[in-house]
Amino acid sequence: MTESIKNLYERILAYNGEHDNAIAILRDEPMYRHTTFKIGGPAALFLTPDSTDSMTALCTMLKETGAKHFFLGNGSNVLFDDGGFDGAVISLAGLNSVSADGNMIRAEAGASVASVCKAAREASLTGLEFAFGIPGTVGGAVYMNAGAYGGETAFVLTESTYLDLDTLTVCTIPLTEHSFGYRESVYKHTKRLILSAEFTLTEGKREEIAALMADYMNRRVTKQPLEYPSAGSVFKRYPGRYTGQMIDESGLKGYTIGGAQVSEKHAGFIINKGGATAKDVLDLIAYIKKVILENYGCELECEVIHVK
Ligand SMILES: Cc1cc2nc3c(=O)[nH]c(=O)nc-3n(C[C@H](O)[C@H](O)[C@H](O)COP(=O)(O)OP(=O)(O)OC[C@H]3O[C@@H](n4cnc5c(N)ncnc54)[C@H](O)[C@@H]3O)c2cc1C
Structure with a gap:
């Protein structure tokens, strides 16, 4: 733990003592448990405030301690590093009305x-x-x-x-x-x-409304590899082009590095076939970018946020 994280931790303990444990604390919490990619090493602290008041109090502590932090929604567009995060990950899960x-x-x-x-x-x-x-x-x-x-x-x-x-x-x-x-x-x-x-x-x-929602969900189930962990489309749309089509035409569907694979079902997705590391995913992203640049002269931009 860094000094600022230790300082933050002690301040949260003191706050919790006076506020009925309003900020749930997990130490060295593996981030694969909190991301749809199911990838990521431990966060020094994983904090879940139970209300806007405790979230505001926590943000005051973050400012005063200068502790490194990252705000997490459902973790469906992030890739946490294998080495984890030497700061505080703050979950919004308690603010859900x-x-x-x-x-x-x-x-x-x-x-x-x-x-x-x-x-x-x-x-x-x-x-x-x-x-x-x-x-x-x-x-x-x-x-x-x-x-x-x-x-x-x-x-x-x-x-x-x-x-x-x-x-x-x-x-x-x-x-x-x-x-x-x-x-x-x-x-x-x-x-x-x-x-x-x-x-x-x-x-x-x-x-x-219900029929349209069901239709969209059905299209997702049919076209997206929802049976595997992923972070959705890895790359942003490229102006005037279909990114998935370029990846498909380049013969990359099914291309695998370690546990990370370009989905056979949807070339825009990278899936975790089992045991994928962040490095596997990053290496695969770099390879796809290289191939697409060579084949089409297009520089793909990552939509997924790499957190380290
Ligand atoms: C199977 C699958 C399908 C998907 N389909 C789509 C799709 O059709 N369209 C689409 O746009 N995306 C899609 N996504 C990607 C993803 O679901 C979206 O980008 C979603 O909006 C991310 O929300 P999240 O709560 O998971 O954010 P996270 O992944 O937790 O965070 C994303 C970013 O938002 C920031 N953030 C989160 N909450 C807050 C907050 N309260 N205040 C400030 N910053 C915050 C985080 O710090 C981070 O930088 C898909 C993902 C998957 C896995």
């Missing part, structure tokens, strides 16, 4: 996208169908501007609330201040923790 009011849905950042989609379906609200099946949290979806089947988080979000990690103040910004783009948002470039988001939807017919 979802509520519907009229045609709006408000959700805390750690709520699953699935739970927000289900709330929309229950309230007969249309607009979020595209997101059904994205295995992330609301915070991860806003951060990444997650999208599928022609839809994007940016199309339905009206505002988000965040904690500024420098000033420790809570702010709410409207859609126009999110700088949303393809897998882009203001949050990728600022020190802010997303606390919650508000989505504005349109009244629809419950059966039609």
Whole structure:
């Protein structure tokens, strides 16, 4: 443990003593347990605050100790290093409420996208169908501007609330201040923790919403290798090209390094066939990039975030 992490740990113990263990602590917690890739060495501390208050208190401690940290949603777009993370991984899992009011849905950042989609379906609200099946949290979806089947988080979000990690103040910004783009948002470039988001939807017919969600889920099950651990599409879309098609045409489907393999079912996915290391995945990514550059002159950009 580094000095700053030790310092943070002691401060959390003291806080927990006065607040009924409001921040759950795991030490040397393997990150393969918390990522959809099922890859990653131990995080020195794995912390789960149970409310916005304890999350805010923790962020104050992070600022004061200068401890290295990483905020984790559902871990569906990250690759943790084999050597682990010599800092604190902070899980948003404790902030997971979802509520519907009229045609709006408000959700805390750690709520699953699935739970927000289900709330929309229950309230007969249309607009979020595209997101059904994205295995992330609301915070991860806003951060990444997650999208599928022609839809994007940016199309339905009206505002988000965040904690500024420098000033420790809570702010709410409207859609126009999110700088949303393809897998882009203001949050990728600022020190802010997303606390919650508000989505504005349109009244629809419950059966039609349910049918469209089922259709999208069915397409995922048919076309994506959901039977294996992965982090979804590894690369960003290349303008004017289909990345998966370039990888497929290059004969890379099934190409394997260690336990990491280019999916036979969907060339855009790298799957963990069993026992894959982060190094296997990174080596495979480097190889794919090299081949695609040679064959098409296209420089692929990774969508998955490598954390070390
Ligand atoms: C099988 C599969 C299918 C997928 N399909 C799609 C798809 O169709 N479309 C798509 O866009 N993506 C897809 N993904 C990728 C992934 O699910 C999305 O990028 C998702 O939005 C990530 O959310 P998460 O909660 O898992 O974020 P994480 O992977 O935990 O984190 C991603 C980034 O967001 C940051 N972050 C998370 N929460 C917060 C917060 N509260 N405040 C600040 N930063 C935060 C993290 O620090 C990290 O940098 C897929 C992944 C898998 C495994």
